[in-house]
Amino acid sequence: MPASAHSVAPLAASAPAKDRAATDRVGADRRDLLPRLQRLLSRGRVFTSPAQLAGYASDALGYKSYPPDAVVIPADAAELVEFMRGARDLGLPVMLRGAGTSLSGGPVAAQGGVIVHTSSLRHIREINRDGFWCEVESGVALNDLDAALKPLGMFYPPDPSSGPVCTLGGNVASNAGGAHCFRYGVTSHYVLGVEVVLLDGTVHRFGGPAGGRGRWREDWRRFMVGSEGTLGAFTRFWLRLLPLPEKVWTLRATYPDLRSIEAAIHALVAHPSFPAAIEMLDPRGVAMVEGSRMAAGLPRGSFMLLTEIDGPAALVDARVAAVSDILRRAGSDDVAFSDEEETRRRLWKARKAAGGLLGQLSPDFVVQDAVIPKGALAEILQLVYDEADAAGILAVNIFHAGDGNLHPNFVFNSRVPGELEKVERIGERLMRRVIAVGGTLSGEHGIGNDKAAYMPLVYGPDSMRLQWAVPAAFNPRHQLNPLKVFGERRFTG
């Protein structure tokens, strides 16, 4: 049955995430952990009571819970260095955490251990207007950087929808993307330099505003970006900035079915106006937004495409009619566009809030993050709906369509016996098909522990051996974020 024929499930009250005890925990002597940690950090920066640890047991995926043994919040980078120097001897895994908005089970204590929360590293140290770069600490929230840049006529393009809270540390560690990455590219395109503390307490700077010249010789940024907390603790970044575009038009169009919205996406991708973003919400996603405080007056019952062109005013003003024609010719009889700040803001708020609203439908959800060749879009989306329907699970699709970066959200209740297993079976079948059509496991959320089991579906033993060698070189006992990215990457104490 096509998705457009579905009604959206009624809103249900949220319930606490299900606790799943990690079977792989490293044994910790908790009695002497507190004093040992207190020796490494200043007063009030170590937390071990169950109430204090509860908020750190999962990430935004929620339904898997891995209580840590302790949480530490270093006061500044110097204290983080002290902690890392002592951490090696703790005999426990160490996980870095920004805002915990990961959707892949990234910053969780899958083997137990100590979570290092970077919330005190929040300084924007420099915005260099001549060089178009900034120097920021790793715990700066993405939207705080945007707010500081906007009055200066600059912006930092990667824009994950979690921007109000997610940190630049989490963004760099997971190579975050976002709506505007279709044209502007992802985090790795903007990281000029990284300061990282290794597990022996040594501090290294790779790259930098001068592109790795001078004292900072090793250009190992590429190893660092996307390393998911397995190589070291990031303390600082140097990021490339761009001038704000002079003018922006945001367009939205609705479509009756998957085939016509797919045609619109292909036409937009090929058009010389080169949109900055091409996003899609399915009818359930639209209904969810319209049933919330984020309602933006979107027509219900259709697939919605959101796109944007930006650049010199004369150029984009001349092109907006051609872009709206493309949207109509693909089969939409409802195209609207605006260059008015408030209308545009409401549309983007609706789109970006959609993922966060899923928690209102049911206690749990899983979001896949597969990337597919765009030609397979309608086929794979139909597979998502068919598989979910057959299992009696609700599927909602809200994603970065221009990049072919799918986000099928499976909404379920892990307290209902068998539901989680059904979702996991759908996830595996979906991933196998994604790979068969030439796609891959993650576009922006990372592998974490949620998708680690799928890695051998994409990579053969030789590739896995080489990839594994990278964290092993930096961190031979895999003490940093074990059981992430590679399912067998265990800390053995």
Ligand SMILES: Cc1cc2nc3c(=O)[nH]c(=O)nc-3n(C[C@H](O)[C@H](O)[C@H](O)COP(=O)(O)OP(=O)(O)OC[C@H]3O[C@@H](n4cnc5c(N)ncnc54)[C@H](O)[C@@H]3O)c2cc1C
């Ligand atoms: C509603 C919602 C919408 C989202 N939309 C998007 C989107 O559009 N695009 C996108 O890419 N993602 C999106 N995400 C996923 C998530 O927000 C991103 O992955 C983000 O980059 C995570 O940042 P964080 O600060 O929350 O990191 P965390 O979740 O705390 O950690 C993520 C990973 O980074 C590592 N890490 C964190 N800080 C450091 C550090 N200082 N040093 C070393 N490693 C570190 C952690 O160990 C972990 O592996 C969304 C999530 C939600 C909940």
